[in-house]
Amino acid sequence: MQLDHVSRWYGNVVAVNDVSFALGAGVTGLLGPNGAGKSTLLHLLAGLLAPSAGTVRIGGRAAFGDPTVYSMVGLVPEREAVPNYLTGREFVRFNAELQSVVDVPGATDRAIATVELDDSADRSIRTYSKGMRQRIKLAAALVHEPRILLLDEPFNGMDPRQRLHMMELLRRMASEGRAILFSSHILEEVERLAEAVLVVYAGRLAASGDFRSIRRLMTDRPHRFTIRSSDDRALGAALLADTAVFGVDLLDGRLAVQASDLGTFARIVAPIARAAGIRLHELTPTDDTLESVFSYLVRR
């Protein structure tokens, strides 16, 4: 999947602004607040929107205007309704037929089993819960075993057990060499599943890559740690003497440290403690979570 300087606008409203990235095998999370442009990006990749500027390519082919790309793409859209007049099994079967799958009944059964909907497959979709609808959409997207999977808010409406199952499934598919891009506004989901993230904000790509690497590159933000040691007060005083450290706080039983540079702090902390005769029990980074990276990015 490759986007090269892609923009998409509606009249005067710019939904996606000069976005470029390339994705291969693995799970990538598309992260951003509501209205940031996540669905527009997924629809551009799925060939359901034409870029106003730039190029979108899937497997080397233009994503828009070439239906043959859909033999390697599976899409789970968020808003689009599934046909209520079909049973779950019929819906998956029709998707298999439209994909010209060789063994339609076998592929249908396998896809339904993958999302664990065997017991409800012969019920009308009208009777499905939101989570079941998401799962039957996923079964339909998987029925031709696509190399690329695009999922728009796939965990919406799922209960915790279904989420876990879906995450395991997506991880397994990624390990088989598939490229999976899923959008979410729930940080925890992305943190648990994605190997890399694309952060979009106000239509722009704010950052991409492994979120801990992104955090390390944010040199204008202090890195925060908590330390437990044999003498927090003495360690705090010793650390403050180094220019890499510009703030310490004594909390209840811990020492909170703000450092300007992660690399330098990592190098100095142990020698300083040793020199002061202090034993380090625990050192924990407190702001290398996806949540803090995300909040830094969107507050910029």
Place this chain on the structure above:
Amino acid sequence: MSTFGAIVELTLRALIGRRRTITIAILAALPVVLGILVRLGGGRPDAAEILDALVIRTTCPLVALVIGTGAIGSEIDDGTLVFQLIKPVPRWVTAVAKGLVAAFLTAVLVVPPIILTGLLLGGLGSDSIQTTLGFAVSGLVGGTAYAIGFTALGVVTGRALLIGLGYTLIWEGVLAGLLEGTRFLSVRQATLGVATALTGDDVGSDPLGIGLSSAILFAVTAGGLAVTAVALRRFQLRTAD
């Protein structure tokens, strides 16, 4: 099943399941009910006039409008079309399959009522059979042109039902009777031209010739399929985040 067959089945099931289709099927049967009532009352009205006024001018375009705009337009509105479009199927195949389903369903709802009403009103004499069959064929070809034209309208605009109703009621119902040139852009006038040629009756005032009528209906049918195919090829979601 082929991809073409799968699209045909999906479209047919979607249309049959819609409440709007059931309502229009009841409307399409009204001429038959009228025929039965007239027959019971002992009246002998002119079958051609009734078929002209009730079917060709009224139920045929309305049925085709509801079915045609439902074939793709409704699937765009509720989002179910996306699942059919994100497949490696040429868009013209989807356009032809859906256009043919719309034409078929329109014919199923329009032609049998024509035959039943014609025979109920006109009896089983040879003239009556000729009139009935003439109207049945004109209803078939006119209904096909209407249905495929309205299918195309449903892809290019989200207000297909309103625009189609405006075309049927204002353009064909009022302007085509007042302004000479507008007759050539009227599916109804072309359908009446075919009916006139096949029945031998003068259906409507100053009907078009069979050659011109056939050309108009063919152009609307072929043009409708072409527009549908091109519009589906360029299809983009109407909304985004």
